Amino acid sequence: MGREMAAMQAASASSDAILKVVGVSKYFGGVRAVADVSIDVPKGSVFSVIGPNGAGKTSLVNMISGFYTPDTGSIEFQGRSIGGLRPNERAELGIARTFQNIALFRGLSVLENLMLGRHVRMHSNVLTSFLYWGPAQKEEIEHRKKCEEIIDFLKLNDLRKQTTGALPYGFQKRVELGRALAVEPDLLLLDEPMAGMNQEEKEDMARYVLDVNEELGTTIILIEHDMGVVMDISDRIAVLDQGTKISEGTPAEVQADPAVINAYLGTSD
Numbered sequence: 001m002g003r004e005m006a007a008m009q010a011a012s013a014s015s016d017a018i019l020k021v022v023g024v025s026k027y028f029g030g031v032r033a034v035a036d037v038s039i040d041v042p043k044g045s046v047f048s049v050i051g052p053n054g055a056g057k058t059s060l061v062n063m064i065s066g067f068y069t070p071d072t073g074s075i076e077f078q079g080r081s082i083g084g085l086r087p088n089e090r091a092e093l094g095i096a097r098t099f100q101n102i103a104l105f106r107g108l109s110v111l112e113n114l115m116l117g118r119h120v121r122m123h124s125n126v127l128t129s130f131l132y133w134g135p136a137q138k139e140e141i142e143h144r145k146k147c148e149e150i151i152d153f154l155k156l157n158d159l160r161k162q163t164t165g166a167l168p169y170g171f172q173k174r175v176e177l178g179r180a181l182a183v184e185p186d187l188l189l190l191d192e193p194m195a196g197m198n199q200e201e202k203e204d205m206a207r208y209v210l211d212v213n214e215e216l217g218t219t220i221i222l223i224e225h226d227m228g229v230v231m232d233i234s235d236r237i238a239v240l241d242q243g244t245k246i247s248e249g250t251p252a253e254v255q256a257d258p259a260v261i262n263a264y265l266g267t268s269d
């Protein structure tokens with residue numbers, strides 16, 4: 001499906017939202033990080049959240065993934081309220097994320113990092129592995145197979161046994177994406193996946209984000225500062241400024257919105 005068609009469908013599909021965020025706020029002492037923000041994220045879309053530094057983007061994503069508890073508002077994922085759930089419980093439901101700063105186990109290999117990302121899908125633990133060695137081993141083989149598929153998908157085959165700490169930055173970011181994909185998420189939260197990358201690495205990552213969206217059908221919430229990338233790959237964009245949502249729409253709508261031009265695109269960010 002073309003991006004334009006997808007955008008039109010996404011725009012008209014708010015009733016088919018995979019995620020509904022209603023009136024969430026987060027305060028840190030006197031700092032208003034997020035104030036009464038609502039978004040409906042259409043299933044199957046690439047939904048970007050943009051805004052100047054300190055606008056509240058990461059705080060919003062942290063509330064969706066369960067790292068922060070909102071002071072007000074509610075969050076519904078696939079029709080179910082997830083407000084009271086811990087991050088790992090949200091991951092089990094199908095919400096995965098990557099972090100702004102690389103958070104890999106640097107001493108472990110690419111494959112091992114993906115296997116660790118997969119733990120929310122594993123039923124065996126040390127005790128059950130001991131008691132039911134056969135089933136646990138079978139489960140491990142299946143998980144390994146899934147991780148190998150992701151390694152193939154992200155073209156990391158040659159690096160699967162390499163320790164991640166020694167990899168070039170762009171590859172480390174790709175392994176992080178792989179670790180989040182190991183959760184087999186329905187909703188993937190990407191916090192600045194292209195930060196610090198050169199142009200070629202950015203284009204590669206943008207391609208993988210689109211492949212995940214189009215081939216795996218994963219809904220994506222993307223925080224990204226590179227406006228070229230955002231305008232290229234997003235179906236919808238929400239714009240935050242000083243904690244409040246000042247605009248939302250298709251890339252063309254947001255780009256033409258004077259409130260956005262004033263608050264954001266007009267700045268040097």
Ligand SMILES: Nc1ncnc2c1ncn2[C@@H]1O[C@H](COP(=O)(O)OP(=O)(O)OP(=O)(O)O)[C@@H](O)[C@H]1O
Pocket residue numbers: 028031032033034051052053054055056057058059060
């Ligand atoms: N854990 C925290 N403790 C105190 N203040 C915080 C915390 N997290 C965020 N803030 C504050 O909340 C505001 C919003 O920050 P947030 O990181 O959500 O913005 P952002 O849009 O993601 O910014 P950036 O683009 O710079 O990453 C900022 O003023 C920030 O300092």
